[in-house]
Amino acid sequence: MPLQTSPDSPAPLRDVVNGVRGWVERLGRVWIEAQVVELKAYRAMTFLTLRDPLADVSVTATVDNVVLNRNGPVQPASQVVAELRPYLHTRAADLRFECSDLRPSGEGRLLARLEQLRQRLQAEGLFGVDRKRALPFLPRAIGLITAAGSAAERDVVENSRRRWPSAVFVTRNVPVQGSGAAAEVIAAVQHLDRRAEVEVIIIARGGGSLEDLLPFSDEGLLRAVAAARTPVVSAIGHETDTPLLDHAADLRASTPTDAARQVLPDAREEAARLEQVRARLHRAIDTMISTERRHLDQLRSRPALADPLYGFELRHDQVAALRQRARRAIDQRLRHDATELEHQLARVRAMSPKATLERGYAIIADARGATVSSVGQATVGEELSVRLRDGELAVQVRGSEERR
Template identity: 45%
Template sequence: MTSDPSTSAEAPWPVRTVALKVSKWIDRLGPVWVEGQLTQVTARTGTAFLTLRDPAADVSLSLTAPAQLVRSAALTEGQRVVVHGKFSFFFGRGTLSLRVDEVRAVGVGELLARIERLRALLAAEGLFDPARKRRPPRLPRCVGLITGRASAAEHDVVTVAATRWPAVRFRVENTATQGVQAVPQILDALDALDRDPAVDVIVIARGGGSVEDLLPFSDEALCRGVARCRTPVVSAIGHEPDTPLVDHVADVRAATPTDAAKRLVPDVAEETAHLAQLRTRARRALHAWVEREDALIARLRARPVLADPLRTVEVRAEEVAVLAERGRRTVARGLEQRESDVRHLRASLTALGPAATLARGYAIVQAGPDVGSPVLRSVDGAAPGDVLRVRLADGAVTARVEAPE
């Protein structure tokens, strides 16, 4: 930072010189239009002193205006206005003030038009997108509540939530909920609750009011502050018809503070009844399952194979015995048949064999005395003096050939 070369630690400017230079520099500024909210209106005999505050920041500006102008415009504290004037520096006190020569009250229609323009802007940026909204926890450990001190909204939220779920805890941040102090205080409380790791959900609650009373909840800075929160935010502003912009930015919009309390925690009586119903359904389902399985086991046990496991073996044993008996009879019949065949064959062999022939008086003559001698078939095979073996029916004799015949 550079200083004026005409000044130094050895040759400083006196206060009057600095004040004069500042006054001349400010005089070169042209007139401006400024919008804000009146926080103080003091109308004296000739001059009125006013304070104009930015509704979204802790910044204010001192105004001076003709008292007649203030009376004719019927200005009151808390009113939104647009003023026209020129800055002036009071040389004696070293203060800056805006000398006002025209005041225009901001009407409801114009306020609503500005809110609609801001609504379109925020919607275009995606702050209203349902995809970015988060679902609050079903059973929050701690609820952060931003509301007016000792307000009906605080009473409704805390009382209804504690009645529905007695274990719920609250961290309450009391702030202004209308006027120029509302937005800065709500933003500070919102930031403090968002940084608290114990807070699971944040509720911004306020009762009903006029359009002017609910203006802080359509402020751009507050909407963007809610959008930046990492903790889910529930908006419960006014009544059902009231829809400030923060309702669209918040993760959950409640119609009233009471509705917000109902959305925060479940009803312990309803949950107990629901749990009892689930237990009853589970018990019935378990009993039905056991009955089905028991019936299945009974049917399985009633099957012959399980009712009398040896019955199948016995049936098969009977079948085996029948088959074995049938086999024995078949074999016996076969043996009898074969024995009969053998007897027939034996009889045939006996009838056709040599023994039967020998028994009828015939004999077998062998050309030699040995058993194995060949059978003599012709007289030419025997010469006088040969020893022959003659086999008869009951034995054999030896004979000698005398002469052939």
């Protein structure tokens, strides 16, 4: 029943707010379809801003984080269906919504499924950085998988040949949209991977809707690319398009044109770089030659090389000085030895028998030549020889007298 009020009989504000709350709560839980505009996450709860896709109407709802992630992560701009319970916060008379269930719908449901696949394959390590293979600097041949006569094919080939005119392509034209596209792309990858001359594979197509690009998020294709021995470049759509092939490939190119820049060097840039290296090499050689020339000039300026006889003259003076020192040493040694010899001779002469004889003494010897130094050694009648300073005498013993 509506409230009966007048200026003379106004209703309390609390009754009005409680009445509005009752009208709102009678609505109960309702399912709505909306687009997620913004998410503000807190510890256990997230505030969602939901907007009607066809009208300028938006509300803010609170949702438990468990409910939010129950059916896969929700991203801004995704379409969802949500179960909301409206209620009125009585203190501020603020209309609020509580979300008890949240599910992706339409494109949002598709994105959630792709996200679940991405998380599963990532957990397997299929997207690991350690699995990525480096691209060759200049591949002998480039495998190209794309639609026949497509703008993507034209962009890759033309931009590649602008960068490197002699680039060689082995092209496999396949459908890039529809239910059978993924199988065709898988077969093309496996075929090119077996070609020995193909050193890199580019998978390219232009932009499109999420549904159009679904073949490039096919699990079979992702596993085939990860198993290939040849490095694979993903060049699908535009910068904002991110099929799961971007994660499985060894390199992601933002566009087909960018794939040409990533795979091939620019011939003009390489020529300019080569000229820079050549110029640096020439400067290094010139510097080395100048350094060695200065070193040689320094060597040539030294006295030993400026005057070849300088060393001989220097050694001649040294030899002359050594000769003089040797002569002085020899003379000194000879004088010392001569003095020593004179002393020894004087000692020998002083002790010799001749010196004794010259002092008036005589040496007496018997017939056998033995020296007679005692009276007792001679007998009467024995002939003896007496050696004097200037000769010998033959004598005969007539008698003897021994002194005691």
